[in-house]
Amino acid sequence: MLFFSRSKILMICGAVLLGLLLAIPNVLSEERRDSMPGAFQRTINLGLDLQGGAHMLLEVDLSSILSQALVNERTAINDVIRRAEDRPRTEFVRVDDGTVLARMRTVEDADKALPLIQSLSQPIDPTQIGSAKTTRVVRETEKNIRVSITDENIEFIRKQTIQKSIGVLGRRIDPNGNLELILAPEGDRRILLQVPGAQNIDEIKERINQSANLSFHLVNEKDSGNEQALSVAMETGRVGAGDVYYPYSAEQGRGGLILQERTRITGDCLKNSSGGPHPDGAGAVVNFSFNVACATEFGRMTARNINKRFAVVLDKEIITAPNIRSAITGGSGYIEGGFTMESARDLSLLLNAGALPAKLTIVEERTVDPSLGADSIRAGKVASGIGLLGVAIFMWLSYGLRFGTIANMALATNIILIAGALSLFGSTLTLPGIAGIILTIGMAVDANVLIFERIREETFNGKTPINAIETGYKRSMAPILDANITTMIAAVTLYFVGSGPVRGFAVTLAIGIVMSVFTAVIFARLLTATWLRGKRPKTLPI
Incomplete structure (x- = not known):
């Protein structure tokens, strides 16, 4: 138990050094972090309750x-x-x-x-x-x-709708993937959305409220050219079988058209879209390209309907209805509808993210002030410092300077490794997560207490220092693993059953358990063996 080969020593010291390197960026300035290698630029992300932002509960209209x-x-x-x-x-x-x-x-x-x-x-x-x-x-x-x-x-439709809505919202609100959104199902038909550090809440709400359902429909020229049929459709919505009436968008003016309801060309066909200047001069357009299957279908549709109109419908409003001058076989084109460059870019962003499968209603909305997070971080630091100091003093008083220092070095290493692991995984730290870390500080020395008490007992029984330490570590292994495995089961259960802050607590608790076992059973044993080989004491100061 006390023999460590050179390779084991290198592996243990390498793991501690790696954890230290991963934890260091959390205390460096942004300029210093940018100069470090990519893997070592990551920091612990702060949750909504620590850096402020938007909290919304959305209900899906199934x-x-x-x-x-x-x-x-x-x-x-x-x-x-x-x-x-x-x-x-x-x-x-x-x-x-x-x-x-x-x-x-x-x-x-x-x-x-x-x-x-x-x-x-x-x-x-x-x-x-x-x-x-x-x-x-x-x-x-x-x-x-x-x-x-x-x-x-x-x-099946309910589950698919919830999952697709979560995916679309993530791409709309955080297209670059750097906001650390929290998007999770809440009950049967609700979605929890948290955007840490959000500055423009109105922009988020606007993106949520837009369905971005895009479709291309042939115009029913006969009924659309009939003023009486068009008037009835406008006032009552009644149209012939297989048809549908859609009004023009606000930019296109009053009125609308009767369209063929059936279409195979929808927003799901889009491979890519982007805003850009109008090829004929003033204004902007939304450029698009279809996937292979829809490009073929679009080519057939336009080839069969030259000199007829087709309407581009966005969220049940006609944004343009041009004439088909020739077959469009390249699978790409552009949509014009009185766009500015900004509105064209916004629409292309929504189209690339995909259409929401159902309407979302904001049933709860809160804005968290960042100052609350700063107070929480400050309080967490104070609580962690007091807890760490109290545990360190207790270990020195209980087990003397030598063994107390070994336990406290293991505890400090444990905190560093937790910070490194959270940074490596890109975990989001919340208030419950801070509570999990503080709880880990108290639990981290449990293994050392079990080991040191066993060593003390073996020493009182007359064993030599080497035998006492060897037996203490050997016989303490089983109860240490039992205690930590049961706690790990509870943490894993909390993670899969809970959501949001509860998961944050479970993550920090689980990481803390793994690191505390490593530092107490392996790292502290290495320190003890190194001290024992160097000093070769006749009696143990414990």
Whole structure:
């Protein structure tokens, strides 16, 4: 137990030196940090409660997602019936009381339509055997077929919507990935958003409120050119089957157009977008490029509809509706809509981040003053200093100058290694995290106390110093590991069950446990063995 080979000594000293190098940037100025190698420029990130910022609780409007799923199902039913060789005749296919109702003209038509509609119900997860279906198809009467979304699919949609919303928000608010956002699900339909150090809260709220749903639709020239049909659509929203009415954006003026609802070209097709100057001179445009599949589809659509108009719709508003002069086969182009350079850049940022799958409502909003964080950091430093000094004095009084100093050196190394680990992982330190560090200071000497008490007991039993220390470390190993493993289980449980600040506490506690075992069992044993070989005492001063 007390023999250390040269390679072990180098590994232990190397680990301590690495931890020191990783911890040092936290006390250096920004200019000094920039001159260090990349891996050693990282510092501990301060959480919202320490450096201030924005705290928001967002609620996801799942009803709009389910409504859109029903609309998509209705469109799919119309498409599969329209493409059928022996086409069944329908009276109507419409969304009805949270379901899709298809009424056929005759019983024979219903017989033909039922297997076609059933074929649209697919497994939610095709990779799993026995996965639940997306829809439930029921023949209510001889002519009526009702389609509803299964409960399993609703739950799947809910989880997917939450996860996609979190991903989109992260890319919108922190496109460069340097703000250390906290984005986490909160309950069944809410998202917790914390932006440490946020300066412009209104800009964050504006980015949240924009859905950025982009789509390209062909214009229904017949109805859009009919003043009566256009007036009815504007006032009541009523349009023909397969069509939809969208108004112009504020920049385009009053009015709107009746468009074909069906489209395969949406914001999901975008490979990249960027703001830039208008190629013809004044103003700005949003340049875009499609992925391969959508570029091919866009080329076909424009080739088949030369001299017709197609509308670019953003968040259910028409931002432009140009004529198709020729087939656009390159998979790229630009959108013009009275943009300034700033608005074009903002729109391209939103489009690159992706569309929010559902509307988000801010149900709780708080702004944390940075001065509160400064007071908390100051109080944390004072508490840590007092705790560290109290523990050090206790160890000196209890185990003498030699062994007390070894325990205190191990404790100081433990704090350095915790800071280095937090910096390496880019962890965010919060008030509960500070509490975890202070708790670790008290717990870090537990292993030393167990070892030293065992050494003292072996010394009273008449063993030589070498045998007493050897036995003390050997027999203390099992209870030390048991105590720390049970605490680690609690920390891991807190991390996976908790969220936000609770996770911060769990992270610092878990790192503290690992480092305290290393410093007490390995590093302190190395110090003890080095002292023992150098002094070779006849009795132990403990």
